[in-house]
Amino acid sequence: MxxxxxxxxxxxxxxxxxxxxxxxxxxxxxxxxxxxxxxxxxxxxxxxxxxxxxxxxxxxxxxxxxxxxxxxxxxxxxxxxxxxxxxxxxxxxxxxxxxxxxxxxxxxxxxxxxAKYLGLPNEKALIGRGVSACATCDGFFYRDRVVYVVGGGDTAMEEANFLTKFASKVYIVHRRDTLRASKPMQQKAFDNPKIEFVWDSEVCEIIANDAGVNAIKIRNLKTGEETVRETDGLFMGIGxxxxxxxxxxxxxxxxxxxxxxxxxxxxxxxxxxxxxxxxxxxxxxxxxxxxxxxxxxxxxxxxxxxx
Structure with missing residues (x-):
């Protein structure tokens, strides 16, 4: 010893x-x-x-x-x-x-x-190429871009609000129709004109080309409908x-x-x-x-x- x-x-x-x-x-x-x-x-x-x-x-x-x-x-x-x-x-x-x-x-x-991730097949390979778990670290690179944030707690609201300093539009994807975030954090997100919510939904696939992430597939958990949405970045806000x-x-x-x-x-x-x-x-x-x-x-x- x-x-x-x-x-x-x-x-x-x-x-x-x-x-x-x-x-x-x-x-x-x-x-x-x-x-x-x-x-x-x-x-x-x-x-x-x-x-x-x-x-x-x-x-x-x-x-x-x-x-x-x-x-x-x-x-x-x-x-x-x-x-x-x-x-x-x-x-x-x-x-x-x-x-x-x-x-x-x-x-x-x-x-x-x-950082917690979704567990999707190509997720880890795309970290730094459109997938991130730190808006403070990477938000600057998404100036005038469209980005998505996954989550419904304080972390997701903080990430989304910070990203609006740079991105032209920020979508928050949440599995339910109500948020877990604290009331002040919720209100801040609701009041931000750059933020839009995608309720009752989950990201089920990340689509990428040689340059990195260019779209995600979102599944509505109530209807089962899947839609492909173009995006430049996917941020994890799940803690x-x-x-x-x-x-x-x-x-x-x-x-x-x-x-x-x-x-x-x-x-x-x-x-x-x-x-x-x-x-x-x-x-x-x-x-x-x-x-x-x-x-x-x-x-x-x-x-x-x-x-």
Whole structure:
């Protein structure tokens, strides 16, 4: 069994930034990066809203650069999943899927959250080519275009309203004839002249050409009628699922499964910190995740100094 001062579980902007600060503080962190090193940004194309890149940068390239920077300062990586974590006493003990066991004086949780998708056959292949789960990230690319948003909760209303800053028309496809969103969010969408609702319906097929999405097929759930509608983009507004299944009963989670943190990135267990989308259901941006990774690493360093 190997012992570390600090183990970071998860990669992406939060995990990589935590690793950068921790390695520069000589904590010699081990990052257990999971099956998708780099997180959600590795599935995006151009990133235009991360400071320091005036011409933009491809998501995979940004993540590769972040990782390369941490390696320069001695961060160690393990491509595996954590399957069990004992938070009852320090040093903490964790096990990975390949049977390795580690102990750690401190842990940073940066496992992120996964956008929910519809499960259609070509959906994942079209991410960044007309399919998106982040209007804030990709809305700019749909100026004067027609786009569709799937969902009926606050997430869908937020996505749709944001997209009207750019798109000429935004359609919201919802499976029922009433919304689940909060009343203020509903009213905001109803009052927006660019938004139109497609009730009692679901997207049953995404149609694409070499350039990407160019239409979707919508099925009316009451009549069974299917119609093909031309569109330039399809946005998922059905929420995010935090990657915290292995943390149930280990640290405090909210009703949606996100890690509960206070003013600082401290979890309910002293010595365990959380950063990025796994504890942030509101901003969900690469830059906010990176900032919280910095804070988590500094908190871990100071915790070790005090203990």
């Amino acid at each position: 190997s012992h570390r001062k600090l183990i970071i579980i998860g990669s992406g902007p939060a995990g990589y930034t935590a690793a950068l600060y921790a390695s520069r503080a000589d904590l010699k962190p081990l990052v257990i990066e999971g099956h998708e090193p780099g997180g959600q940004l590795t599935t995006t194309t151009e990133v235009d809203n991360f400071p320091g890149f005036p011409e933009g940068i491809m998501g995979p390239e940004l993540m590769a650069n972040m990782k390369k920077q941490t390696l320069r300062f001695g961060t160690e990586y393990l491509t595996s999943l954590v399957t069990d974590l004992d938070t009852s006493k320090r040093p903490f003990t964790l096990k990975t899927e390949n049977g390795q066991e580690f102990t750690a004086d401190t842990i940073i949780l940066a496992t992120g959250a996964s 995010h699922k935090p990657n915290t299944d292995f943390l149930k009963g280990k640290v405090e989670l909210d009703e949606h499964g996100f890690i509960v943190t206070g003013k600082h990135p401290d979890t309910s267990v002293p010595g365990i910190f959380a950063c990025g989308d796994v504890q942030d259901s509101y901003y969900r941006q690469a830059i906010s995740a990176a900032g919280s990774g910095c804070m988590a690493a500094i908190r871990a360093e100071r915790f070790l100094e005090d203990n």
